[in-house]
Amino acid sequence: MKNYDAIVIGGGPAGLAAAYNLKSGGKSVAVFENDLWGGTCPNRGCDPKKMLLSGVEARDRIAQLQGKGYSDIPFMNWRDIEQFKETYTSKIPSGSKGGLDSAGIDTFHGDAKFISENEIQFDNETFHADNFVIAAGQHPSILNIDGSENLLTSNEFLSLKQMPKSITFIGAGYIAFELANIANATGAEVHLVHHNDRPLKAFDSEFVDDMVSQMKSRGIKFHFNVNTKQVVKNDDGYTLVGDDFKLNTDLIICATGRVPSVEGLDLDAAGIEYSAKGIQVNENLQTTNKNIYAIGDVIAKSEPKLTPVAGFEAKYATDYLLGKTKEPISYPAVPTLVYGSPKLAKVGVSVPEAEAAPDKYKIVSSNLTGWFTYYRLNEPVAKSKIIFDKNQQMVGATVLTEQADELINLLTIAIDKKISNAEYTKMIMGYPTVASDLQYLI
Numbered sequence: 001m002k003n004y005d006a007i008v009i010g011g012g013p014a015g016l017a018a019a020y021n022l023k024s025g026g027k028s029v030a031v032f033e034n035d036l037w038g039g040t041c042p043n044r045g046c047d048p049k050k051m052l053l054s055g056v057e058a059r060d061r062i063a064q065l066q067g068k069g070y071s072d073i074p075f076m077n078w079r080d081i082e083q084f085k086e087t088y089t090s091k092i093p094s095g096s097k098g099g100l101d102s103a104g105i106d107t108f109h110g111d112a113k114f115i116s117e118n119e120i121q122f123d124n125e126t127f128h129a130d131n132f133v134i135a136a137g138q139h140p141s142i143l144n145i146d147g148s149e150n151l152l153t154s155n156e157f158l159s160l161k162q163m164p165k166s167i168t169f170i171g172a173g174y175i176a177f178e179l180a181n182i183a184n185a186t187g188a189e190v191h192l193v194h195h196n197d198r199p200l201k202a203f204d205s206e207f208v209d210d211m212v213s214q215m216k217s218r219g220i221k222f223h224f225n226v227n228t229k230q231v232v233k234n235d236d237g238y239t240l241v242g243d244d245f246k247l248n249t250d251l252i253i254c255a256t257g258r259v260p261s262v263e264g265l266d267l268d269a270a271g272i273e274y275s276a277k278g279i280q281v282n283e284n285l286q287t288t289n290k291n292i293y294a295i296g297d298v299i300a301k302s303e304p305k306l307t308p309v310a311g312f313e314a315k316y317a318t319d320y321l322l323g324k325t326k327e328p329i330s331y332p333a334v335p336t337l338v339y340g341s342p343k344l345a346k347v348g349v350s351v352p353e354a355e356a357a358p359d360k361y362k363i364v365s366s367n368l369t370g371w372f373t374y375y376r377l378n379e380p381v382a383k384s385k386i387i388f389d390k391n392q393q394m395v396g397a398t399v400l401t402e403q404a405d406e407l408i409n410l411l412t413i414a415i416d417k418k419i420s421n422a423e424y425t426k427m428i429m430g431y432p433t434v435a436s437d438l439q440y441l442i
């Protein structure tokens, strides 16, 4: 039997951050990973996606400057950019494991399962620990339909060796929008099939409609209110079948959500309760077994399932475990972003929330296309909705622009640190930039 102070299950952003914090807190630590060291974000999520987006952004810039210095819109060469992405992702697993080795954290690769409240079994050996941290993340869900074996997921899309002539995404959430936009920049025929007519349902519908219009203008074909019933393989691709709907396509990516990776862990043996939404945790991120914590995408929570949230929870849970805090977890404002063309982002109080409580909130809508920062890039759409409380303090924002990824972070700082307009104007920002515009937004 092997003994550790703490065992972490999952070597993604949450698990790695937890392991390092526990080790630097003086604990003996082991991490178990059953797939790629580094987890979803750097191997099959945020980072490879955003590397591919670099090419889309370059193309968008050129497209916006037609007749203003440029006269052709090049397609993105998929094989080249995919290989560029690979130069980054191929080093992640060894780099992630190497970091743990150098820190003196033991690593084990393969499947482990709980056999009691404080033991797991791995390779016919029993491992005991005083505490466990479960950070097993999520994996893509696949529709339960006839022909589901013909569906691929974001995992395979991000490493396709060749972009097919036509590609179809089922779903209209973050993944479908982001990957459809990338495929479109290569010149592929792109379809997006959705079971209702409310894509990106967590976002302001007016801005989503603008984003859909932009993507349509680039040639992406949206098929709303189509309930996918079956996928049939044929000689030269697949047919997606819905009620009164048929679509022939070369490849189909299922992007209908992600599910917690709990199967195989035998959580019941450790007294840990969970549901289809994830592992149940309390305000200290303890599971129903108080010695076992769960963090990151694998937990059932209302906060968005994102890398920085996973890291925040890892720091909190392990600080709590180390006795560094006794407070319940308290999340700061969490920005969320859809990396399309343009990018859509929100933080804090949402537009529907503000609309439902006009006595509490004021919404200031701005068309930013004429503002210098956006005008110089000739952005076709750039808009913001900033939400203020009764004290004129900004409490929420939704923005739609190519530069939303930078803008939303500045707005997040202002919301989180309660920076007023008067305070902001006391600072000097580099000009002309997204940051220097902020004094006119908040």
Ligand SMILES: Cc1cc2nc3c(=O)[nH]c(=O)nc-3n(C[C@H](O)[C@H](O)[C@H](O)COP(=O)(O)OP(=O)(O)OC[C@H]3O[C@@H](n4cnc5c(N)ncnc54)[C@H](O)[C@@H]3O)c2cc1C
Pocket: 009, 010, 011, 012, 013, 014, 015, 032, 033, 034, 035, 036, 037, 038, 039, 040, 041, 044, 045, 046, 047, 049, 110, 111, 112, 135, 136, 137, 138, 154, 175, 261, 263, 264, 265, 295, 296, 297, 298, 305, 306, 307, 308, 310
């Ligand atoms: C296509 C895509 C794009 C994304 N883009 C963004 C983005 O732009 N920004 C953002 O913030 N977030 C993004 N995300 C979400 C982000 O990747 C996750 O929120 C983040 O990776 C969560 O970290 P985690 O450590 O909780 O889980 P993961 O990163 O999923 O890590 C969990 C690890 O546990 C391992 N594991 C699972 N079961 C076991 C087991 N039984 N034993 C041992 N190991 C196990 C898994 O193999 C995995 O390595 C994206 C996700 C996807 C899929």
Ligand SMILES: NC(=O)c1ccc[n+]([C@@H]2O[C@H](COP(=O)([O-])OP(=O)(O)OC[C@H]3O[C@@H](n4cnc5c(N)ncnc54)[C@H](O)[C@@H]3O)[C@@H](O)[C@H]2O)c1
Pocket: 143, 170, 171, 172, 173, 174, 175, 176, 178, 193, 194, 195, 199, 200, 201, 227, 228, 255, 256, 257, 258, 304, 305, 306, 336, 337, 338, 339
């Ligand atoms: N930029 C980012 O931060 C980013 C990017 C990608 C993924 N992520 C993370 O990954 C998670 C999963 O992303 P996702 O896009 O798979 O999930 P999602 O929950 O954002 O979207 C799933 C979509 O599939 C639709 N859907 C469900 N069942 C369907 C069906 N039967 N037919 C057609 N459509 C159906 C849903 O209505 C929804 O629009 C996100 O919630 C987020 O946490 C984040």
